[in-house]
Amino acid sequence: MNRAYYKNSITDFLKEDSSLILGELSLNHTNRSLEDLQKNAWVKQIEILKKELIGLSGSLYFEFQIPRMGKRVDNIIIVNDYVFVLEFKVGDNSFGKNAELQVIDYCLDLKNFHEGSHFAKLVPLLVATNAYNSEFNLDEVLNHNQVVKCNQIGIRNAINLIAKSSNEVIDVSEWENSIYKPTPTIVEVAQALYKGHKVEEISRHDSGNINLNKTSNYISNVIEESKQNSKKSICFITGVPGAGKTLAGLSIANDRMRSQEDEHAVFLSGNGPLVEVLREALARDYVITSKEKGERVTKDEAKRRTNAFIQNIHHFRDEYLKYNIEPTEKVVVFDEAQRAWSKEQVRSFMKRKKGIENFEMSEPEFLIDVMNRHKDWCTIVCLIGGGQEINTGEAGLEEWISAFEKNYKNWEIHFSNSIINSSNYIKEEKQRIWLRENGVSETDLHLAVSVRSYRSEKVSEFVHQLLELNKVRAKVLYSEIKKPFPIYLTRNVEVAKKWLRQQSKGTERYGLVASSGSRRLKAIGVNVKNEISAPNWFLNPSEDIRSSYFLEDVATEFDIQGLEIDRTCLIWGANFYLQNDDWVYQNFKGSKWQNINKEVDKEYLKNSYRVLLTRARQGMIICVPDGSDTDHTRPKNFYDNTYDYLKEVGIEELK
Incomplete structure (x- = not known):
């Protein structure tokens, strides 16, 4: 897999015409609005490296991809068994703290998620072209507590000083082709998906461990089948804590939102802090991305554009409580569906906050009832975490199943096989039997491995x-x-x-x-x-x-x-x-x-x-x-x- 816009041995890079190198970089660069600005930076980097790498032997990469962060490293230079990760600040006469953190983050990402870099000596190297060179402690640099900082004529000296004592050599081919298994935070997931990245680009997808792709594909097939045959369907996804349920849900909502705008797919969560954090993160990122494109977008504008993707489930509920209309949303993803309120909790809330007496539906039943207003088709996706109910009045999965048992038997139910195999989800055997007889059990709807604690799945x-x-x-x-x-x-x-x-x-x-x-x-x-x-x-x-x-x-x-x-x-x-x-x-x-x-x-x-x-x-x-x-x-x-x-x-x- 080619993760860099340009790669070559240092020897051949020094021989190659600069305009050909620039041409290859430009050909691989997809953002045309940044082309002139980026070209100028590349021209300067090529010019500097052509001088500074004379006499060195190894490999060179331009714009090496770091998918989890949605960014690219300016350069990676491999000499002996050292991997130098370069961040250029062309024209700068000082070393900014944010730039130092950025180049350290690149090293940490490679160390944690790129198999070839797990045990490599990764050196964060920050080049401010007009600054003064700084002293460094190599142990602190290799532990990523410190950054090597130099100007445009200090690169060769820094590399020589660090790499000269080593006689070992990295197998470059093996390094660059080794597997990259990112496990992004949910904030990084939301940002990357909203920018148009696919789930397989930003998450681990080694088939032996993670079945996120299988889960997403299964859900997409259910949605398409429901659409083609005018059916109403619901899918229950389960998983261990940190297994990627929210990642799967965001991916499904994002894919449908982008590919089928008329479905008005939405990701709904009753988790207020999660919604606030993701919305704020998307808005901040949108402002930064727009600025990089030369556009001026205010924070309020960014929020208006991004907020439709992720919504609070209670706002959704209140909207359709107020108006007895067919919802615009054809596909809804409910995060942490086990936390939806019981009938007693909803009744108490409606009486206290809405002045509605004798409301006789649990939150799951009401949400199903809203989607059931569609005359043709719709799909609900419920993300269920076993053993995570933490609030008084949270109904758990039983209330969802009970609603279908009583009133919505025409719906097609797809559920994770773990639901009927574990009392973590449904405690009553009678209800598990009903579900087994009236639904479709599917192993791909259970995410069995935690990817939050990527250092250990146990x-x-x-x-x-x-x-x-x-x-x-x-x-x-x-x-x-x-x-x-x-x-x-x-x-x-x-x-x-x-x-x-x-x-x-x-x-x-x-x-x-x-x-x-x-x-x-x-x-x-x-x-x-x-x-x-x-x-x-x-x-x-x-x-x-x-x-x-x-x-x-x-x-x-x-x-x-x-x-x-x-x-x-x-x-x-x-x-x-x-x-x-x-x-x-x-x-x-x-x-x-x-x-x-x-x-x-x-x-x-x-x-x-x-x-x-x-x-x-x-x-x-x-x-x-x-x-x-x-x-x-x-x-x-x-x-x-x-x-x-x-x-x-x-x-x-x-x-």
Whole structure:
């Protein structure tokens, strides 16, 4: 696979006519509006490299693709067993912080997702053509804590200084043809899809592990068949936490929106923070992309254009509650459909907020009823996460199936085979039997492997065994994941913060998370009642005090469900602690803790910790604070037993 616009040995590059090199670059460049600006940059780069690479032996690439980031590296130069990743700032007389972070991010992306670069010596090299050369520490550079910074006549010296001591040589052919397996964040997914990238360009698609393509293709076939035969259909996609359900849903909605505008496909989510973050990310990215094209687009304009792609499910519901009309949308994707409200919750909401008495439909039933207004065809796609209901009144999958059982038997139901094989989704055997007899079971509708924690696909299983108190199995799994996906334990929040900062490179995002019910963490300076702005926390840069990087604001399960960051510190609260080999479930009211007795509420609380423990992509640290001898709301036994259990599982302690 050719990922570069131009590639050659350094020897042949030096011999080749500059105009021919420029011609090849221009031929591969697709954005015509940028052509003059880009050509000038290439002309200067070719001129500089023709001088600076004299006497060096190796390979050279121009515009090497980094699909996950939707960008291209200016140059990659391979000399001996070093891979130099170059970012040019032509005409600049200083080295900008953003440029440093960008070139480090390129190296991290290659290291994490490009198989040929997993163990390569990747050197971030920033060239500001009119700046002064800077000294560097090679160990820090190779650990991606520092960037080699030089001007246009310092490139050869830097490469020689670093590569001269090595006698090993990279197999260039093997390196450039090795597999690239990106696992983008959901924010990166939304941005890339909206720009027109296909899901296979931006996600892992090695057939042995991930069946995202199969899932998307299956759904597309169902939609086409429904369209051709005037049928109404629903598809239930399941998956382990982080398996790419939201990625699949965004891909389906985006593909249909682009290829079949009359279908008005839309991605709907009841997860307010997720919708806010994705919409804000799309709008910010749209402004930047438009500026690069020479267009002027305001933030408000960008929001108007991008907001139709992703919508809040409650706004959709309220629109069709107000008007009893046939919806414009033919294809709707409901994210986290298991979180739709039960009849009791909807009835209470309608009475309190809308002044509607005796509303007798659950949210799933009402949403199906809205789509059922179509006279010909429509397709609903439901994304279902097992064991992730965290809110009072969330109905789970049972309410969806119940609606079809009672009122919509003419619909065609396609469902993941996991739904009838696991009590995680439907607890009643009777309902599973009905579904088996009245629907179509399909293995391609289950996403079985987590791609969030790309360093280890067993993290979600480890978390499950940990929460189920299966100590022996959890210990085995921890021993398997601890190297690729480090998990540490501490009793000191400052130790945890230091670890997050030390481990994270470039723009890798880190932050504090905690259960919304862990109210007494306030005593150690962690206030879960302090509401955050999710877009600021997830998207703003490290110098912004509102961002996750500042480690001041904490995200709860409601803020972070459906989203992810590179590294987290979970601060464990007293609302969920271990005693006599069993979990104790508590709720803080007034000035004291009260036991939670309802099984459904216990399940919500356990699931909130399941969510918090599966939000990291590269590693996490769990902080279980010390108790207090003087504060009756924080006795030591609320913390010590939990800490001891985590240590017994094998989690290494940092002090």
